[in-house]
Amino acid sequence: MKNRLLFALPLAAVLAFPALAQTTTSTTDQSAPAASSTMAAPASSTDAATGKAPLAPPSREGFWGHLNPFARKTYVRRQTEPIRDRVNELDELTSGNTKAIKDTDARAQAGIKLASDKADAADQHALDAGNKATMAQQTAQQATTRVQTVETVVTNIDQYKAQNQAEILFRPGQVALSKTAKDAIDTMADSVKGQHGYIIEVQGFSAGRGQVAITTSQKMAESVVRYLVLQHEIPVYRIYLVGMGNAPTSDEATKTKRMSGGRVEISLLKNDLEQLSANTGAPVASADQPQQPK
Numbered sequence: 001m002k003n004r005l006l007f008a009l010p011l012a013a014v015l016a017f018p019a020l021a022q023t024t025t026s027t028t029d030q031s032a033p034a035a036s037s038t039m040a041a042p043a044s045s046t047d048a049a050t051g052k053a054p055l056a057p058p059s060r061e062g063f064w065g066h067l068n069p070f071a072r073k074t075y076v077r078r079q080t081e082p083i084r085d086r087v088n089e090l091d092e093l094t095s096g097n098t099k100a101i102k103d104t105d106a107r108a109q110a111g112i113k114l115a116s117d118k119a120d121a122a123d124q125h126a127l128d129a130g131n132k133a134t135m136a137q138q139t140a141q142q143a144t145t146r147v148q149t150v151e152t153v154v155t156n157i158d159q160y161k162a163q164n165q166a167e168i169l170f171r172p173g174q175v176a177l178s179k180t181a182k183d184a185i186d187t188m189a190d191s192v193k194g195q196h197g198y199i200i201e202v203q204g205f206s207a208g209r210g211q212v213a214i215t216t217s218q219k220m221a222e223s224v225v226r227y228l229v230l231q232h233e234i235p236v237y238r239i240y241l242v243g244m245g246n247a248p249t250s251d252e253a254t255k256t257k258r259m260s261g262g263r264v265e266i267s268l269l270k271n272d273l274e275q276l277s278a279n280t281g282a283p284v285a286s287a288d289q290p291q292q293p294k
Contacts, residue, residue: 160199160269164188168224170262172207175219177227185224188268189232200234201267204243211245216262218243224264 166188168181177185192198204221206213221241228234 160271162267163198163270164191164268166266168220168264168266170206170220170264172261174262175216175223177223181224182227185227185266186232188266189228189234192234192268193232195270197272198238198268198270200228200239201265201269202239202241203265203267204241204262205247205265206243206245206262208246214243214245216243217245217264220262220264224266 166184168177168184188200192200202221202224204217204219204224206216206220208216218241221243225236225239225241228239229236
């Protein structure tokens with residue numbers, strides 16, 4: 001009986017030690033968070049990347065905790081869970097920071113591109129403005145040139161210069177135009193078609209004396225004017241006719257021809273109005289054109 005009692009007491013002590021060790025470990029583990037909180041309290045939570053207090057160092061298990069095989073799995077899980085949570089939080093924080101950096105970079109690139117586009121548009125506007133200013137300067141210069149040309153033409157509007165002359169000869173007592181006379185008139189009339197700023201001066205000379213010579217010269221000049229108006233559609237207001245009779249001239253050869261028969265001198269006179277039309281590029285009405293009645 002005593003042998004059994006001696007054997008049972010050591011066995012009970014061996015079986016009680018693991019339970020006592022597990023209870024001690026649980027009590028130590030439960031007190032560890034409080035100690036960790038107490039140790040981490042002086043640190044500010046905003047100093048950490050996750051905004052939380054740093055992890056507390058692991059609690060000491062003591063000699064029996066290292067040797068107790070029944071407490072290792074629970075202890076390890078309890079110790080690694082906070083670390084795993086923090087690692088997951090760091091992964092999420094890193095992912096968020098990466099996304100924020102990408103978003104910031106994308107916005108910065110978009111802003112740079114927008115600024116570059118606006119700078120290019122401003123350069124283009126400046127170039128267009130420079131081209132328009134150059135065109136405006138050229139237009140102003142052209143306008144100044146045209147104004148000066150107009151002033152010159154207006155000043156000399158009544159100054160006609162002889163451009164071409166023709167002489168039509170008539171036999172004594174003849175007032176009708178010959179074929180040679182018509183050819184000479186045709187040549188002169190063709191040279192003024194579509195032009196402005198010209199007049200045609202027709203002077204008739206006839207042999208004889210007094211009113212008879214004047215009347216004969218008038219009829220010869222009228223035959224020339226009639227041919228110009230009917231055959232070449234020369235406006236009447238551009239033709240100035242005068243019968244000179246037997247008025248003397250300084251040319252002795254002409255005087256001899258006049259005395260032996262009759263003749264008509266046709267003179268084409270022009271002013272600078274045609275030049276004005278060419279410089280301005282627009283049709284200009286003749287200054288000698290009469291106004292239409294209202």
